[in-house]
Amino acid sequence: MPELPDVEGFRKVLESCAKGRVIRRVDVRDAGVLHGVSARRLRDALEGRRFTEPERHGKWLLAHTGGPTLVLHFGMTGQLVCGHPDDAPEAHDRVLFTVGGDRQLRYRDQRKLQGLWLADDDSDVVRLLDGQGPDAMAVDRAEFEDALSTHRGRVKTVLTDQSVLAGLGNLLADEILWRAGLRPTDRASDLTEAERRRLYAHMRRTLRSAVTAGCVPPRDSWLTGHRDDPDPTCPRCGDSLRRSRVAGRGTVWCPRCQKDGS
Template identity: 40%
Template sequence: MPELPEIEAFRRQFDTSAIGRRVDSVDVADEPVLAGRSARELRQATAGDAFCKVLRHGKLLFARTNGGTWVVFRFGMTGRIAMLEPDGDPPDHTRIMFGFNDGGRMAFDDQRKFGSVELAADVEIYLERNDIGPDALGVCEHRFRRIIGCTRGQVKPALMDQSKLSGIGNVYSDEILYQAGIRPDAKGQALDDGQLERLHGQMRMVLETAINRIATGKDLPDDWLTPHRGKDGKCPDCGEPLERKRISGRTAWFCPRSQHHGQAG
């Protein structure tokens, strides 16, 4: 379930477990995962070098090797990183396996194959070339108001548009809108400054709380939408059955009573 908070968990895992370790081997089980690069290129860029730095931007993870190359992890719908002991079993859908000089291994596992592992010489250039917007947690309220408030379309797809804001996906966009009391089909332009300010604040609250919950191994709060999101789900605040609506090709879940701001359809 990788959106910004989950990728942040991967970053911390990478930071504590992979940084400083030298890559000795790289096995690519599924060549398309490299998005046009060859296994030889990935091996050339990483083998013999240690990972020395890792950072997250939105849903992307950038890991730098001593050699200066950045390895870019895109997790798609089901991607994840798994650290293995020397005798540990690889996950079922391992696409790439990095072997460290100490015998440990790191797997890039991705059941649905929407993820990829790419190479980049420079993070900023990569972001620009791929039209990736600012990290959702790095956007100030003023800029956020401009980004969302100037959108002609619906607010939910705007929150999920990675060129506008980087890091929010289908599940967390529903949660953020629920916390802000705004309908997912409200038009961005229809929101006033007060609503945009609240949306920005709740976006930060949701993402930061989720990061902390994941880091401490706790579930998301039971009074959030997410634990109830799905068939027969009820609003944890008012008990109203949650409504589902197809928006921009995805399923939005919301409470029609608690989320009354913005009228559209």
């Protein structure tokens, strides 16, 4: 599933491919990815406008035009790619935006679990993002620590709750907790001040590296690089990794490096 680093990568694709360019044509190949807007209304609202500076909040991408804002969520399998109008569409290219005559921005999604919305103005954007917590890249330490201390759920569940903190998914949460030496089943509200600060510091460092990579990279030195191995071992201590489920999510952790919690 695309997480914050992936969506930041899509923001950069949108910026490099389409920023400042006139939207010449909107081709909706599959209206099943549209939410609350018809294909005709999407075309009428966007054709002739220019994409301006895009923004990201958590896993949401905001494609501003100086008027309506195209709002994108990538669900499990969504992507944003830049191509040429003459390139044949791929099977899962759902909506094509021809910009400036020689580039085409493509929303590609196999499973279609989320999709595209159209916000007429800033109040519509606020409404669509209502219930989202602060962005994980922008949240300050005090706000982060306060969110953890006031939630009694397991720390992984809290980290991946988009209403608490926007942008973290399964891979990032496991990686950050492993780096911080905390078990995913620890209660968030039971963490000490030192543990909360350590978790925040590792979240910031992990996100910076992942954003640079454009994904949660499966490096040998990362937990992510070993979680799908047949017999995964911890890249830090060499012990066998454990697999379990936390709030229905497949979870990987190291019983030696991640201390026993509450």
